[in-house]
Amino acid sequence: MDVRKPYEQTYYPPVPTKFTQKLRVNFLYQFFRFMVLNLKMLRMVRKH
Amino acid sequence: MAKLLILGGGIAGQTAALHARKQLSRNHEVIVVTPNSKWNWIPSNIWVGVGFMKQEDVVFPLAPVYKKTGIVYHQAKAISIHPEGNSESAVPYVTIEYTSPEKMGQLDIVQYDYLINATGPKLNFNATKGLGPEFNSHSVCTASHAESASSALHELIAQMKKGDKKDIVIGTGHGNCTCQGAAFEYIFNVEYLLRKNNVRDKANIVWLSNEAELGDFGIGGMHLQRGGYITHSRVFTESLYTERSINWIIGAHTNEVEKNTIHYETLNGEQKEHRFDFSMLIPPFSGVGMKAYNRIGADITSELFAPSGFMLVDADYSKKSYEQWSPEDWPKTYQSPKYNNIFAVGIAFAPPHPVSKPMFSTNGTPIFPTPPRTGMPSGVMAREVAFSVVDMIKGKSDKPTRTASMAKMGAACIASAGAGLFNGTAASMTMYPIIPDFKTYPDTGRSLTYTSGEIGLAGHWIKHFLHFAFIYKAKANPFWRVVPE
Numbered sequence: 001m002d003v004r005k006p007y008e009q010t011y012y013p014p015v016p017t018k019f020t021q022k023l024r025v026n027f028l029y030q031f032f033r034f035m036v037l038n039l040k041m042l043r044m045v046r047k048h
Numbered sequence: 049m050a051k052l053l054i055l056g057g058g059i060a061g062q063t064a065a066l067h068a069r070k071q072l073s074r075n076h077e078v079i080v081v082t083p084n085s086k087w088n089w090i091p092s093n094i095w096v097g098v099g100f101m102k103q104e105d106v107v108f109p110l111a112p113v114y115k116k117t118g119i120v121y122h123q124a125k126a127i128s129i130h131p132e133g134n135s136e137s138a139v140p141y142v143t144i145e146y147t148s149p150e151k152m153g154q155l156d157i158v159q160y161d162y163l164i165n166a167t168g169p170k171l172n173f174n175a176t177k178g179l180g181p182e183f184n185s186h187s188v189c190t191a192s193h194a195e196s197a198s199s200a201l202h203e204l205i206a207q208m209k210k211g212d213k214k215d216i217v218i219g220t221g222h223g224n225c226t227c228q229g230a231a232f233e234y235i236f237n238v239e240y241l242l243r244k245n246n247v248r249d250k251a252n253i254v255w256l257s258n259e260a261e262l263g264d265f266g267i268g269g270m271h272l273q274r275g276g277y278i279t280h281s282r283v284f285t286e287s288l289y290t291e292r293s294i295n296w297i298i299g300a301h302t303n304e305v306e307k308n309t310i311h312y313e314t315l316n317g318e319q320k321e322h323r324f325d326f327s328m329l330i331p332p333f334s335g336v337g338m339k340a341y342n343r344i345g346a347d348i349t350s351e352l353f354a355p356s357g358f359m360l361v362d363a364d365y366s367k368k369s370y371e372q373w374s375p376e377d378w379p380k381t382y383q384s385p386k387y388n389n390i391f392a393v394g395i396a397f398a399p400p401h402p403v404s405k406p407m408f409s410t411n412g413t414p415i416f417p418t419p420p421r422t423g424m425p426s427g428v429m430a431r432e433v434a435f436s437v438v439d440m441i442k443g444k445s446d447k448p449t450r451t452a453s454m455a456k457m458g459a460a461c462i463a464s465a466g467a468g469l470f471n472g473t474a475a476s477m478t479m480y481p482i483i484p485d486f487k488t489y490p491d492t493g494r495s496l497t498y499t500s501g502e503i504g505l506a507g508h509w510i511k512h513f514l515h516f517a518f519i520y521k522a523k524a525n526p527f528w529r530v531v532p533e
Contacts, residue, residue: 014283041510
């Protein structure tokens with residue numbers, strides 16, 4: 001990410017911390033999320 | 049013996065054809081008319097567009113699948129529907145024009161007892177001057193368009209490696225486009241590819257869209273419960289763009305694409321332009337342009353189709369303001385109000401109105417997304433309509449027995465944000481219902497229990513897995529029905 005400049009478009013939105021960015025590609029955590037997301041999607045499929 | 053004719057062999061058409069063939073005995077005929085010789089898993093086209101996959105990875109020939117399953121296949125495009133037959137016979141039929149090399153241009157008729165229109169859209173590049181692969185912008189709407197976009201992108205990367213700076217614009221090519229999701233996936237995959245090639249600092253990437261706010265996606269956006277807050281997808285999306293240093297231009301109607309310049313009008317009525325070296329702009333969709341005639345040959349197209357070319361079904365098409373919209377406006381059975389044996393599914397049906405609030409520039413130009421009806425909802429409605437038709441053919445009912453209203457249906461969507469098995473990411477989203485229901489969910493229009501979103505590597509694994517699962521299913525391989533729509 002470039003340095004954010006005050007009053008520019010990208011100055012205001014929240015951005016992830018380094019920890020969050022690492023968690024997004026952490027193999028073990030993402031394997032757990034893979035299971036959770038699959039269950040969420042199956043629940044959605046079963047709603048119809 | 050009944051004849052079920054399905055127009056279109058995409059996600060909706062293929063789903064309807066396979067389910068109907070499975071449910072009906074061989075005394076009945078299932079016929080598919082589609083101009084394409086190959087089936088395309090369209091959600092993976094964005095990966096073809098960045099070179100992560102080849103064109104042949106996302107398509108396969110239809111003829112062997114139809115031969116294996118006993119479905120009659122005509123590689124042709126439908127020209128006109130004759131729901132009352134003609135002066136000689138009352139049997140309804142469709143006029144088709146072959147597109148296969150051996151019969152190219154020949155006309156024929158295909159009779160039917162039941163008709164499911166699943167033609168999908170016409171990619172209406174002509175709506176904007178200079179738009180499309182034949183002119184000045186790229187597209188990822190078909191596998192061949194995506195492959196051409198990939199070639200141009202890799203040439204651009206080669207120039208950036210030599211030190212050149214480039215401008216990239218990705219988004220929508222008209223004020224009434226839908227399918228922002230595909231462009232959203234593509235911009236992040238392009239950004240990921242540039243980072244992978246160590247040339248990210250050489251590119252200025254801009255998102256150009258007809259959405260009034262980022263994260264609208266043609267569904268008015270959605271609220272998510274996360275980190276102790278109920279947050280709109282606008283915040284979620286702005287964060288993704290900011291993190292990747294992508295600027296955005298929203299509320300924009302592209303009115304012309306010149307060789308290296310996009311001309312657009314904004315909601316506040318300003319006429320602006322933006323320079324580019326590479327652009328991928330999604331075209332607006334329209335119906336495929338079929339005509340309809342009654343028994344005496346009079347044109348009844350306006351009775352079967354909306355002016356947009358999409359087919360009228362059991363929706364409430366009366367003119368209403370945004371405040372008057374109701375989930376009940378949306379179709380349930382997808383049956384034509386005029387002819388009981390005609391149905392339309394997927395993009396082919398005419399929505400009663402948009403989902404996003406209609407916005408107009410100060411000059412009166414409409415600038416708002418039209419409603420998406422692709423992917424999971426398209427498959428679900430195709431399956432339910434196929435089951436309804438099967439029940440009608442079997443004499444169980446003279447009315448559709450199944451419903452699949454988008455106002456009672458949820459959807460799961462995986463939007464790729466970079467294709468890498470160990471460092472790729474994708475936004476995984478679920479929502480319920482697709483059409484907001486502010487009576488049941490007054491604050492947000494949707495259930496906060498069933499509406500969710502997160503980004504991570506897991507999403508990429510799921511998208512990659514679904515690529516193989518849906519192609520497996522579309523090929524009607526053993527146990528294909530285990531894979532949900």
